[in-house]
Structures are given as C-alpha cells and as structure tokens.
Amino acid sequence: MFTGIVTDLGTVREVLPIGGGHDHRLIIGTSPAFLANPPVALGASIACSGVCLTAVELGGDWFAVEASAETLSKTTLGGWKPGTRVNLERSLRIGDELGGHLVAGHVDGVAEVIAATPENGSVRWRFRVPASLAPYVAPKGSVAVDGVSLTVNEVDRESFGVNIIPHTAAVTTFGTLQPGSRVNIEIDMMARYVARLREFQL
Template sequence: MFTGIIEELGEVVAIRQEGGGALLSVRGPVVTSDAKHGDSIAVNGVCLTVVEVTGDVFTVDVIKESLERSSLGALTEGSAVNLERAVRADQRLGGHIVQGHVDGTAVLLSRDPGESWDDLRFSLSPALGRYVAEKGSIAIDGISLTVTTVDDESFGVSLIPTTLKLTTMAGRQVGDMVNIEVDVIAKYVERLVVRQ
C-alpha cells in the first residue's frame, strides 16, 4: 500500500524486454537507501517488486499486463518517473490509500497555468467515471490528488507548487498519457451495493 506522496523523481537507466514483459532499472537514491529484494516500490503509480538493488539503482520485473494497462510501456531510458516506497504501518497516511494497481490511463486534455498553481483536465473513460467524485481522491502517476471537477468525459485537478516541483507533473504536456488509479473504497462500495 502507498499514500500517493511522491518521495523522489527517479530516472529510468535501462529497459530490457523479456518475453512479454520487461526488466526496468531506475535510479532513485532515496528509495534505494533501504530497499532490498522483494520490496515494493511504486513507479509512476504502478506497484512493482524489487528484484535487485545496485548502489542507487533498483531493478523491477514488469509483467505484460502492467505494460498494457499503464503508461510504463512508453518509458524510455532517461525518462523521469515518480517513486514511492510502500508505506510502513507506523507512518502517517498523508495522501490517501493507493494500492499501486493502476485502473487505466488518461490523456492530459488541457493545462491552465495559474499564479500559484496549475489546473489540469484529463480524459475519463466511462468505465472509470463512476468511481470519480468531485472532492474525492484520485492517483495520477502515483500522485495523490483531489478531484476539483468532473463530468461524463473528463475530470480536473489543481497542482500546488510542491507537486509541480517534486513530481513529473511539471513536465506533462497536453496529449501526454498518465496512469490513473481510482479510489479503492468506491470500488468496494459499488461491489457491496450491487451484490445486495
């Protein structure tokens, strides 16, 4: 489990295709400071398992489904990525409950820079739209954000200066694809209600 509070920007240093999946190596001095084989690290919001740590670089297996369901397949050497280690039980939950199980992708439709923050609008698939609510939580590339507006085809978020400074969102341009994880509580509530 993660909180959606990004610990650092990492850099993809190597990608090796293996069968239908890939081995992804990422430089991240903060997240590798105590990382070991078997640990979970979220890369752009996708929970991945560490298979090797060498210095400040960790390597993870990325299965075919993760490549197809997320934007990880579009990464190249040198790509910046958001990194977060799994939350410990004795930590504050600063963002919201993020599983690292990406539900799909969205496209950045518009970006309106403000004096102190940026307003961004993303596409929203009908399959995920029912889980997105104004003032609710959503994870975009692993970043815990609050939904400011929502309609049938899109939703908006506002990015504060800290988010712009410490995550990949500062460089996102209209047309870029991002990973989306909707609020897991909404999915469980729906399942409970539908089964009754």
C-alpha cells in the first residue's frame, strides 16, 4: 500500500528486454537516501509512477524492477526509455503518516493530458480518462495520477481537472508533462468497491 505522496524523482537508466522480449527489466536511478532510510530490502515494493513493482536488485543509487507484458500494455511503462523521469514512493509502513489517500499501486488505466492552464499561483491540469473509468472519478474525490495523490476539482463526462501547486510540480513528473502526455490513473479504492457492491444489488 502507498499514500500517493511522492518522495523522490527517479530516472530510467536502462530498459532491458527479457522473457523473449515481451517483458522488461528496468534500471531506475534514484538518490542514495531514498534507498537507505531505512534500507530498502530485496523484494520490497516500490511505486514507480503509480505502478507497484518489486525491487529485484539493488545498488547504491539505483534499483532494478521487472515488468510483465500485461503491465507494459496496461500502463505507461511500455513507453519508458532511458531518461524517462519516474515518481517514486516506498510502501507504507504501519504508523506512517497518511498524507494522501490509500493507493494500491494497481493502475486502472492510462489517461491523456488535455490541457495545463496557469490559474493564480497554481496550474489547472485536465485529463481525459477511458470511458470505463469515468464513472469512478467524482468531484472532491481522490485520484492517483502517475502515483501522485490528488483531489479532483471538477468532472465533465470523460475528463476531470486538478490543481497542481509549484511544490508538487517541482518534486514530481508534473514538471515534465504537457498536453498529449499519457499518465497512469488509479481510481479511489473506495469507489471501486462501492461500484462492485452495487453490481450485486441491481
């Protein structure tokens, strides 16, 4: 489990095809402090732009993960290449501050950036989500965009808007996004379960 509070910006160093070229092994560079306080254990879960991945190898300032063909096809990972910036968050420990909202690291789909418009001291970002996910995004509800916990401002059919303050833009990949960029979306866990329960009540 995660909270959607990004604690480091990593950079993809290598993308190595494995599994007959269908899967990928990714080497992600990060700060030594991210891996050391406390030390990341082999097999630990790390959210990489919202995708929960397992650390299969560790270095002083890098870690390696492996992504299956399923993950590559359902997230933005299939388009990652050396130099891609990655939002990083270590898994939640009992007793940690829950600063965002509960995030599983199980991406529901990929959204597209529609626009980024300066608004007072922040920037209003608008995203278009797949039609199948649109019913789960609600005004003032929570959503994880590339692993960043955000509050939804408004919803218009298959699009929604959020405001990003300068601090968030500086410490996440929002500083590199632009209209047309693709991002990983995880809907609020509570919305997912409420919808599932309603299926059995109808």
